[in-house]
Amino acid sequence: MTPYLFVAITVSLTVVSQVLQKQVAMAVGTSPENVIVAYAKQLRLWVALALLGLAMIAWLAVLAKLQVSKAYTLLSINYALMVPVSKLVFAEDIPWTRWLGAFVITAGVVCISWS
Amino acid sequence: MAGRIRYYRRRGLYLMELKSKSGWLWLSVSVVLVSAAQLLLKFGIQQLPPDQGLAAYLEIIAPANIVPIALPIVLGLGGYVISVLCWIGTLARLPLSMAYPSLALSYLLVYAGAMVLPAFDEKGSAIRLGGILLVIAGVWLVSLQGKAPNDSH
Numbered sequence: 001m002t003p004y005l006f007v008a009i010t011v012s013l014t015v016v017s018q019v020l021q022k023q024v025a026m027a028v029g030t031s032p033e034n035v036i037v038a039y040a041k042q043l044r045l046w047v048a049l050a051l052l053g054l055a056m057i058a059w060l061a062v063l064a065k066l067q068v069s070k071a072y073t074l075l076s077i078n079y080a081l082m083v084p085v086s087k088l089v090f091a092e093d094i095p096w097t098r099w100l101g102a103f104v105i106t107a108g109v110v111c112i113s114w115s
Numbered sequence: 116m117a118g119r120i121r122y123y124r125r126r127g128l129y130l131m132e133l134k135s136k137s138g139w140l141w142l143s144v145s146v147v148l149v150s151a152a153q154l155l156l157k158f159g160i161q162q163l164p165p166d167q168g169l170a171a172y173l174e175i176i177a178p179a180n181i182v183p184i185a186l187p188i189v190l191g192l193g194g195y196v197i198s199v200l201c202w203i204g205t206l207a208r209l210p211l212s213m214a215y216p217s218l219a220l221s222y223l224l225v226y227a228g229a230m231v232l233p234a235f236d237e238k239g240s241a242i243r244l245g246g247i248l249l250v251i252a253g254v255w256l257v258s259l260q261g262k263a264p265n266d267s268h
Contacts, residue, residue, distance in 0.1 A: 056192070060160055060172070067237045068157035069229035073222045076250045079257055101256025108249030115243035 003065035004113075006058045011078050013055035018082065019089055020048035073112045080105040138208030141201050142217055148198035150224035155191030158234050159184045215258035219251045 024042045032038035039045055062071050080102040086092040162184050163171050175185050205214050226247055229237040 060156065060188070063157050063160045064163060064171075067229065068153055068235065069226045069237050069239065070243065071157075072153045072225045073243070073247050073250060076219070076222065076254070079219075079250075079254055083257065095259070097259045098257050101253045101259070103253070104256060105250050105253030108246040108253060111242050111246030111249060115240045115246060 003062050003071075006061045006065075007071070007074050009058040010055045010062060011075065011081065013051045013058065014075075014078055015081055015085060017048040017051040017055070018078075019085065020044045020051070022090065024048065070112060070115060074109060076105055077109045080109070134208050138205055138214075141205040141208060142214055145198045145201035145205055146218060146221050146224065148194045148201065149218075150221040150228065152191045152194035152198060153221075153225050154228045154232070154235070155187045155194060157229075159187035159191065161235075212258045212260055216251065216255040219254040222247045222250060 024039065024045045027042060027044075028035075028038045066074075083094060083098055083102040087094055159175075162180075163174060174180055175188065202214075202218070226239065226244065229235045230239050
């Protein structure tokens with residue numbers, strides 16, 4: 001299988017994990033009585049951590065095939081993807097500079113994937 | 116009275132400055148560790164024989180491979196976890212708009228490490244380096260504070 005499929009799996013798992021982390025952080029709020037207990041009670045936090053573990057396994061499959069100077073920088077597509085995801089999932093107001101940034105990151109990742 | 120206010124204001128500014136200075140230290144440790152972690156993971160996994168499918172990953176924990184392969188991978192994972200903790204420490208001390216683009220410098224560090232260290236047989240190219248610089252510029256743009264009302268979330 002192509003290593004790029006594993007890059008896609010790594011990035012997808014990370015994006016879903018980050019959405020869950022944000023949901024957990026919003027559910028817990030800024031001043032719970034006991035921070036550790038409040039977080040530990042959140043089932044979604046454990047799912048998010050499990051997804052990160054799976055992402056790490058997929059990531060090792062990527063590193064086995066691709067040069068690290070290429071593979072690691074491809075991961076930055078994660079930053080760009082989180083912009084539309086934040087808009088869709090959390091209805092965040094996104095300044096135009098952030099859309100531009102997502103576009104520039106995507107252009108950079110395209111260059112790296114060609115290299 | 117005015118003297119006391121001046122004293123406390125000076126003291127507050129001094130504490131703020133101290134906090135942000137230690138923030139840069141936390142950030143530097145986080146960036147260096149996350150880069151070293153990637154290089155360690157690669158160093159371990161690249162010693163597996165290539166193209167043997169997923170079953171080859173079981174060889175990571177074969178007795179003969181514990182020191183050359185499993186150890187760098189475990190060190191890499193550990194470095195990654197510690198870098199995440201340092202990152203949380205950074206966020207408590209520095210605004211995200213400063214911390215976030217600095218984290219992207221780890222792309223340059225990993226690139227430089229893969230070129231310079233003899234353990235890696237990687238060749239750089241202008242297009243790859245250019246792509247990395249675009250990514251860093253893009254991350255900086257993403258982290259700029261907009262005027263959107265709920266932007267602090």
